[in-house]
Amino acid sequence: MSAEAKVEELTMRTMNEAAGEGGRGLNYEENLLWEKERSDHPGVDLPEPEGMALRTGRPARETIGLPQVSEPQVVRHFVRLSTWNYSIDHGFFPLGSCTMKHNPRLNEKMARLPGFAHIHPLQPENTVQGALKLMYELQHWLAELTGLPGVCLSPAAGAHGELAGMMTIRRAHEAKGNGHKKVVLVPDSAHGTNPATAAICGYTIRTIKTSETGRLTLEAFKEALYAGQDDGGDVAGMMVTNPNTCGLFEREIIPIADLLHEAGGYFYCDGANFNALVGKIRPGAFGVDVMHINLHKTFSTPHGGGGPGSGPICVTEELAPYLPVPTITCENDTYRLQYEDEAGRPESLGRLRGFVGQFGMHVRALSYMMSHGADGLKQVAEDAVLNANYILSQLKDDYHVPYEGPCMHECLLTDKMQKDQGVTTLDIAKTLCERGYHPMTVYFPLVVNGAMLIEPTETESKDAIDRFITVMKEIAADTAAGDTDKFHAYPESTPRRRLDEVLAARQPVLNWKE
């Protein structure tokens, strides 16, 4: 047996047969808890109960099929699995459109204060005044930063915020007798959740075409606005992300918003990319009527497996009466939850979620805002934009840039210069895994072939960004030199090697065991 074949055989053995005890070096294999089960290793050792009457009315089952593992096995199981994870606490995480932020430990300390961590949502209001004050303050900060005074904190994630926002718009149209408006305009570069949200709200989607500059133009917008009726009377609103998913600021957004408003439509702004603007401009100033804010992106609360999202929405004064309940009010230094009763907001669309949303995320977000201050938040946006433009400037000769810069907080490249050598965006992403980086966002936005959307976190040092740039340059140089075979095999050093994505998609194995 050749040395190479032997390595392969050993690897397969550790992967398949070692039942969680093997692995490569310190790169541990780990099987399911069920596969660790040994009948002679009970998880607990309790005496047989004696002299107790049967209370369930029927005999206890012999077994309920839980794995019999001891505490040390359980601890190792989950710690080993955790070593397979990659997070912003491991390293550079340039996942475009996702704003993978450092989560300051101060926020965690605040969220663990017993007055916040140990309260219950059903406690009487007079016993949780501090928590209500915190949410009131957060509403105030969000209103101030967006220029949109009506705030509802309850949506539990970004897409939930989108739904809450579009339901608010629908509610407003119904209240004003405009229920006949049935069309929502969405650019072809939008996040998929935008058209999905509008469709769930019962709207028909009409696409606005992105121009060759990667931006919306007034002409393309007009074409979409007036496609159904001459005055755009069938249009209920539009959903636009600004900066857009190509990482570019929509320069014609003000005249676009004006025309939309003239036609009686509302402007929903997807807040996914608010990190590029926070503290610099208020979206309300460019015509936004409703915007959701991803606290887990812009305000650094953990996400991507690290914790729940949180997607508050901010609206104009005109739309505030229709927001979901509850919202927080303050009178004479007393904080209260406001509902849709007569004393509150009877025109509200109602409740979208239990209680008041992800309170722990509210604590972390406000902690982030207050520890940065207005000037600090402004610098966050500036650093995010600077980092992305630095990467763009360093890689623009190595990779094809579909839309001319400068960009905002993320930059867009494609595999056009590598494709002829057989190296695609997917190969580049897999090679980054091999080199110890989380890949960028790939094949999104859909309007750009072979897209690579790179969003460097604003807290990364120049050294860290330079190392990433070096790896990207090496990939481009090796490709240009024809040294490409390895790119189709990577990653090789990860717990799992290159997976067959086509097979996984065609014949997914969805059961643990038949």
Add this chain to the structure above:
Amino acid sequence: MSDNLKYTAEHEWIKIEDGDVAVIGITAYAQDALGDLVYVDLPDVGRKVAKGEDFAVVESVKTAAEVYSPVSGEVVGVNDNLSNDPELIKKSLEEGWIAKIKMEDAAEIAGLMDKEAYDKFVAEQDH
């Protein structure tokens, strides 16, 4: 590809059979943009589709793309072989067609591109 086909801006090809039946598939450009195909969601035979309506979904490792009908009419045939082997789409017109639609108004195809116009359109797309 053969020259007597018609093409759409959504990268479908259309071949007319028996005067009023449109055989529809996706072009090489679309196949290349999608990459490895994993699934094709076919319409039911007998379904009425309007011009511009999506009637099938082609799913690849990268994304899922709707296939839009360039004509109004009734679905009179689907390529069931694609259910087992979606990559057939890339093989040939004979093996890779998706659906056949009996047109209500044969004039609808007049506005579609011929090969020359489509090739030019694709060249412009590829910025």
